[in-house]
Amino acid sequence: MSILVCGGAGFIGSHTVLELINRGEEVVIVDNLITGHKEAVLSGKLYIGNLCDSEFMDKVFKENNIEAVIDFAAFSLVSESVKQPLDYYENNVYGTLCLLKKMKEYGINKIVFSSTAAIYGEPESIPIKEDDRTLPTNPYGETKLAVERMLKWCDKAYGIKYVALRYFNVAGADLSGRIGEDHRPETHLIPLILQVPLGKRDKVTIFGDDYPTKDGTCIRDYIHVIDLADAHIRALNKLRKDNTSTIYNLGNGEGFTVKEVIDVARKVTGHPITSVVAERREGDPAKLVASSEKIIRELKWIPKHNTLEEIIETAWNWHKNHPNGFLH
Numbered sequence: 001m002s003i004l005v006c007g008g009a010g011f012i013g014s015h016t017v018l019e020l021i022n023r024g025e026e027v028v029i030v031d032n033l034i035t036g037h038k039e040a041v042l043s044g045k046l047y048i049g050n051l052c053d054s055e056f057m058d059k060v061f062k063e064n065n066i067e068a069v070i071d072f073a074a075f076s077l078v079s080e081s082v083k084q085p086l087d088y089y090e091n092n093v094y095g096t097l098c099l100l101k102k103m104k105e106y107g108i109n110k111i112v113f114s115s116t117a118a119i120y121g122e123p124e125s126i127p128i129k130e131d132d133r134t135l136p137t138n139p140y141g142e143t144k145l146a147v148e149r150m151l152k153w154c155d156k157a158y159g160i161k162y163v164a165l166r167y168f169n170v171a172g173a174d175l176s177g178r179i180g181e182d183h184r185p186e187t188h189l190i191p192l193i194l195q196v197p198l199g200k201r202d203k204v205t206i207f208g209d210d211y212p213t214k215d216g217t218c219i220r221d222y223i224h225v226i227d228l229a230d231a232h233i234r235a236l237n238k239l240r241k242d243n244t245s246t247i248y249n250l251g252n253g254e255g256f257t258v259k260e261v262i263d264v265a266r267k268v269t270g271h272p273i274t275s276v277v278a279e280r281r282e283g284d285p286a287k288l289v290a291s292s293e294k295i296i297r298e299l300k301w302i303p304k305h306n307t308l309e310e311i312i313e314t315a316w317n318w319h320k321n322h323p324n325g326f327l328h
């Protein structure tokens with residue numbers, strides 16, 4: 001039987017596909033390649049199309065014996081979501097609704113879903129736990145929370161069991177250096193910092209240094225994409241084993257300021273990396289740090305690549321060998 005990975009040509013999806021294949025799983029990938037790259041799919045059977053194209057999805061489900069679904073297919077940029085909320089609702093909520101309808105039609109009752117720390121909004125306390133208040137401050141977070149709620153009702157009505165994984169700040173790249181992070185446009189801190197030593201920009205901009213943190217810049221919890229991929233496989237195996245729904249946070253439990261991230265990147269790359277301070281970016285909470293205690297306890301998940309050095313080293317290894325990302 002196969003695992004259907006929706007959005008498997010994207011950054012996190014492609015790393016999870018690789019990890020599934022490494023562990024002997026059969027993998028079928030669906031991606032419309034709007035933000036994904038077919039070069040990121042190193043193995044598995046790739047279908048290019050949309051989750052809401054009913055005939056296309058019938059073909060995928062009929063041609064393969066699908067056991068479970070891992071769903072990464074979504075738009076994921078906070079600032080873009082504020083400008084284009086309807087695109088986010090359409091792609092993230094309606095897209096997953098179409099997928100769930102097909103799962104119901106074909107009797108598939110297991111899904112691992114990509115959720116986000118953005119569903120918490122401004123946290124009440126740090127580290128953030130799964131049952132803390134969810135009050136998103138942007139449409140991206142709202143769409144992910146809407147799907148989490150949809151999943152809860154689909155479990156009750158149709159018996160579709162889910163694990164929702166709420167990611168904090170994902171970065172890094174596969175250790176083999178074959179795949180990495182290539183967003184267009186790029187808005188994430190670590191790949192933007194690395195564009196300076198690559199010669200693609202002359203400086204990195206720090207969005208605000210007047211936050212109530214130790215050096216005034218925002219604190220985030222960075223997690224290696226490989227550790228995240230491992231968590232998806234553990235979530236899948238949990239569904240296989242006990243067939244119950246749940247939600248887990250995924251971070252390292254340690255926060256780094258923007259300035260600290262830039263400093264580590266200077267060390268890793270040996271480049272001075274010029275930075276300038278600008279205005280705050282709208283909607284950025286001062287501090288987001290996860291408690292991942294629940295997944296550590298229940299699924300024995302242990303992040304293996306949890307130092308910021310390793311996260312940035314593996315990202316740098318990919319970027320310096322692929323200065324144009326997946327474009328040749």
Ligand code: UFG
Nearest residue numbers: 076116117118168169187188189192205206207218258284
């Ligand atoms: N930042 C800068 N300069 C930049 C880019 C980012 O100072 O050029 C700062 C941001 O203000 C923020 C931090 O670096 O404080 C991290 O920013 P990212 O854009 O890399 O990531 P976000 O924390 O905004 O969001 C990411 C994902 C979301 C997810 C969130 C959960 O993009 O999808 O993590 O923590 F919801």
